[in-house]
Amino acid sequence: LAKTTQPISMDSYEGQEVNITCSHNNIATNDYITWYQQFPSQGPRFIIQGYKTKVTNEVASLFIPADRKSSTLSLPRVSLSDTAVYYCLVGDPSGAGSYQLTFGKGTKLSVIP
């Protein structure tokens, strides 16, 4: 069973900021939230990771509210090369002794010229 919920798809024009939100109601106290990007015929690639508030790197920003039940990946000024599937990943809080790693269904972002 998927532990996260994301929009299935999003469209955006080049140059716009894109925000993708992931819901993770059962996130555990020690869990971090990690986002991956996947291009066709490639493995997922790490984008950003955070625990709370805001994290920013050269690629994206991650916003996490105080209750940590959701997170928003923000991609500034997207280009055609940002067209990919974006996955939200959190730890499974029921995994005592058996830590399941669960990817969301992913959000397919299509950037339009």
Added chain:
Amino acid sequence: DAGVIQSPRHEVTEMGQEVTLRCKPISGHNSLFWYRQTMMRGLELLIYFNNNVPIDDSGMPEDRFSAKMPNASFSTLKIQPSEPRDSAVYFCASGPGLPPLYSNQPQHFGDGTRLSIL
């Protein structure tokens, strides 16, 4: 630096045949993960190892699937006998830590093996 290396990149075989997928993790990483990706089910974790020891194989779909990690630089995922419903892309990933420490140590994925069982 070399990333996670998987072989073969593509495999086409007939049902009933044995299939062996191979993975070389990033040097120094002590955890290794096997995933399967299909359109219907997305990315599923099959099994993961820490320090060459299988920690959790509850994601392995059937006894036809087995995985080994004889040393820190090599792992195999074997399907015997293979069936058409095993067709998928199989990914190997490695990471520097084991859950729950993984939470702060992202995994690095290979480019996968696209498996087609006829």
